[in-house]
Amino acid sequence: MDYALEIKGLEKCYSKGNKVLKGIDIKIEEGIVAGFIGMNGAGKTTTIKSILGLVVPNAGEIKIFGKSFKENEKEIKNRIGIVFDNGYLYEDLKLSEMKQIFAAAYTKWDEDNYKKYIKNFELNEKQKVKELSKGMKMKFSLALALSHHADLLIMDEPTSGLDPKIRKEFLDIIREFIIDVGKTVFFSTHITTDLDKIADQIIMLNAGEVIFNKDKDILIDEHALVKGDKTILTNDNRKWFVALEERGFSFEGLTNQRERVRQEMKQALCERPTIEDIMVAYMGR
Numbered sequence: 056m057d058y059a060l061e062i063k064g065l066e067k068c069y070s071k072g073n074k075v076l077k078g079i080d081i082k083i084e085e086g087i088v089a090g091f092i093g094m095n096g097a098g099k100t101t102t103i104k105s106i107l108g109l110v111v112p113n114a115g116e117i118k119i120f121g122k123s124f125k126e127n128e129k130e131i132k133n134r135i136g137i138v139f140d141n142g143y144l145y146e147d148l149k150l151s152e153m154k155q156i157f158a159a160a161y162t163k164w165d166e167d168n169y170k171k172y173i174k175n176f177e178l179n180e181k182q183k184v185k186e187l188s189k190g191m192k193m194k195f196s197l198a199l200a201l202s203h204h205a206d207l208l209i210m211d212e213p214t215s216g217l218d219p220k221i222r223k224e225f226l227d228i229i230r231e232f233i234i235d236v237g238k239t240v241f242f243s244t245h246i247t248t249d250l251d252k253i254a255d256q257i258i259m260l261n262a263g264e265v266i267f268n269k270d271k272d273i274l275i276d277e278h279a280l281v282k283g284d285k286t287i288l289t290n291d292n293r294k295w296f297v298a299l300e301e302r303g304f305s306f307e308g309l310t311n312q313r314e315r316v317r318q319e320m321k322q323a324l325c326e327r328p329t330i331e332d333i334m335v336a337y338m339g340r
């Protein structure tokens with residue numbers, strides 16, 4: 056199996072005794088869209104920065120397209136498109152100047168593609184980076200990332216700050232990007248409805264640990280949102296829930312043992328959960 060990204064035993068401490076990443080393992084097959092979720096401070100940006108060599112991990116191994124990033128930096132950088140919400144664009148440059156620097160760094164820069172995105176995103180190349188709104192900056196980053204025929208897109212919260220129309224366009228662009236064989240997308244987000252729409256794989260991080268790393272459909276299929284009368288809860292069946300809330304005479308909870316609940320709690324109502332339902336339940340553990 057070919058992996059676009061493999062992370063093994065990644066650890067990061069910014070200060071002594073404070074492990075932000077506690078030995079995480081992540082594998083992403085080529086050709087899929089992987090969503091990276093977790094609450095604020097879980098370590099998503101630190102993971103992405105480690106992948107891109109922007110922070111130095113304390114331990115672990117990172118391979119992109121089966122190769123070490125450190126030893127093959129030039130080749131790998133050429134094949135990845137990066138969308139970050141700050142820190143890698145020069146604020147005082149005009150978009151046209153920033154693009155010039157970017158284009159020179161890639162062997163497969165596609166000016167026509169870039170112009171198409173600038174037009175679609177209604178960006179003005181004469182403006183300076185610092186004059187752009189958050190959403191406009193994100194659109195500019197996307198235009199740059201998508202214009203050098205990257206094989207892997209790595210994005211940190213690419214849809215934050217985008218209005219619903221542009222977010223929809225973004226999802227369409229990702230769908231289009233992934234049509235070509237071997238293209239892979241890895242992105243962090245708090246907007247889980249985007250993942251319901253386009254992700255194949257969901258990776259959840261909590262306090263520096265991977266809680267799950269699964270095919271989205273399998274993840275959703277093995278969980279259920281369960282509602283019912285509190286009288287059917289017992290000490291035993293309470294253990295089948297990842298999270299359980301009891302209010303008045305009723306309860307609502309998320310189980311990771313859907314079939315068992317269906318078989319043995321017949322009076323309960325089982326519904327298909329969203330990624331958000333699953334994420335919130337695991338966060339509260």
Ligand SMILES: Nc1ncnc2c1ncn2[C@@H]1O[C@H](COP(=O)(O)OP(=O)(O)OP(=O)(O)O)[C@@H](O)[C@H]1O
Pocket residue numbers: 069070075093094095096097098099100101102
């Ligand atoms: N440069 C830094 N120096 C010290 N601590 C840092 C630094 N960057 C991040 N941290 C800490 O590392 C932890 C993880 O932060 P990180 O930005 O990776 O989380 P995140 O999952 O991306 O969060 P969010 O969803 O809020 O963007 C937090 O406790 C944060 O305070």
